[in-house]
Amino acid sequence: MFFNGRVPSNLRVAYYYDSFGGILYGLFFGFTIYFFTIVARTIGATDTQIALLSMAPFIAALFTFYWSHHSSRRKKMPFLVKVKGIARGLLLFMFLTVNPWLFVIFVILFWFFEMAGSPAYTGIMKDIYPTEHRGKAMGYVRVEMSLTAILATFIGGYFLNISPQSYRWVFPLGAAFGLLSLVSFRKIEVKSDRQIKADNKRFSFLKAIHIFQEDKSFFQYQLIAFLAGFGWLSTLPLYPIFVVDVLHISKAMLGTVGALFSLFWAISYLFWGKYIDKRGPLKTRYLAMLLFSFVSLFYFLASRFPEVGLWLIFMAAVFFGLGTGGGELSRFNYMTRIATEDMVQSYWGIDFTLMGIRGVLAPFVGIGLKKWLGMGGAFMLAFLLTFGGFVLMALFAKKQSQVAFKS
CATH class of the missing domain: 1.20.1250.20 (MFS general substrate transporter like domains)
Structure with a gap:
């Protein structure tokens, strides 16, 4: 508007x-x-x-x-x-x-x-x-x-x-x-809706396997995204526990942290939207993973140096905000570029279903890691997994750079 x-x-x-x-x-x-x-x-x-x-x-x-x-x-x-x-x-x-x-x-x-x-x-x-x-x-x-x-x-x-x-x-x-x-x-007028004819074909999860068999690149992309996403989501329940129980940050100060995240979240959309159109969604995707990995790293450093913990949490909020916009837009744009008109919803359905699996499982793993490795150890492992996803996604993007997207 x-x-x-x-x-x-x-x-x-x-x-x-x-x-x-x-x-x-x-x-x-x-x-x-x-x-x-x-x-x-x-x-x-x-x-x-x-x-x-x-x-x-x-x-x-x-x-x-x-x-x-x-x-x-x-x-x-x-x-x-x-x-x-x-x-x-x-x-x-x-x-x-x-x-x-x-x-x-x-x-x-x-x-x-x-x-x-x-x-x-x-x-x-x-x-x-x-x-x-x-x-x-x-x-x-x-x-x-x-x-x-x-x-x-x-x-x-x-x-x-x-x-x-x-x-x-x-x-x-x-x-x-x-x-x-x-x-x-x-x-909004959706032109493709004019051509849709309803059918009663039965649903089957085997379609996802068929899509992966037909599109090996999409399968590789999802493996990398699952690795990085699992690492990132494993520590989400630990962040509020850490800032309240360990750093003892006040609710008022947490409001400032939230406002800082929201500000950079909003700003990031202006940058990432143009960046995706110029450089493509895959490059944006791995840069967002890099930003997310540093969130876990900042929390790890805060667990080791609590005297500057608040400033590190501020930095984490900035990186989290910047990464969130890039992560969301790159996912949408990658799916809409690689999938044909009749398959784009299936591709997105697979992507979101896999996100649901890691979103349900990873937080419980994170709680277990906290008991096993301690809070700092859980943050470091999350950093390594997410950073590993960044490296793999960067290599994947380089491999795909010469492959034409389907229209």
Whole structure:
């Protein structure tokens, strides 16, 4: 919306609705998703319930290959609006969640349906933005979305502080913004939807094996991504434990850390979007892995030099923010470049399903590593795995540099 002049004229209508939808999604995120675990704790959720909430997006991601089968055989936009509409519509009824278990159930159901639309979304991005402008256009949308989300979290936090029960009206308010974002997004014309004919072909996980057999490069890419991603995700549950229990950083200072991450997260989209269009998604992918690896390294150093621990955590937040934008955009753009129109949703479904597997397993491994190697040892192992992924992805990118992407 605010970057309309930087987008080619033939893409501006689609970009406008995508952008406006992104701004509304930022409001939705800032009023709801950001506060899921915080509110749950406030109303008495146990450690187990908090763990379930943290794992919910990854559990939902396990089903994305299944959803890709269904969405690829239907018109993408109506399918996306339907499943994401169900997800966000559920949050309109958060006033009914009078105890922690009901709250957890609603959030898990939200993620189940919200993730169901992700393969269709990837297909839509491939359809509406040509390869040479996709990274930049998606980056602009995410700058607007993230800045709006930052503002919304401050407003949402103020509203939620009114009383422990404020979420029962704040979350439905946020859900309304989420539904309005779909109203804007659905106005985008998806040309490939005109040619879709529904069929009743049965779902089979064997299709994933067939895709890997046919596309060896995609298989190699996923192996490397799994290695780096597993290392990175293994320490995610350790970060909050470390900063609170070891460094004793105050909540106010943690808010500063969060704001620093959000600022560089938003800024990164401006850079990475253009960078992907010029240099390609694979180079962006391995640079993002490098940035992520340094997050674990900074935490390791903080465990060894606690007297400067806060400054190292600040550095980690900067690198985390910069890496997040690059990691997200490079994944989207790599899938949309290597996969043909009829296969892009299946490719994304495989990618997200594998992310779900490592997202469910890796945190438990990280907790085990903490007991075995200590906090610092777990951080160092995560650094080595993620940095190893960076090296392998750089070699893979070099190997693929002469291979033409499918259109």
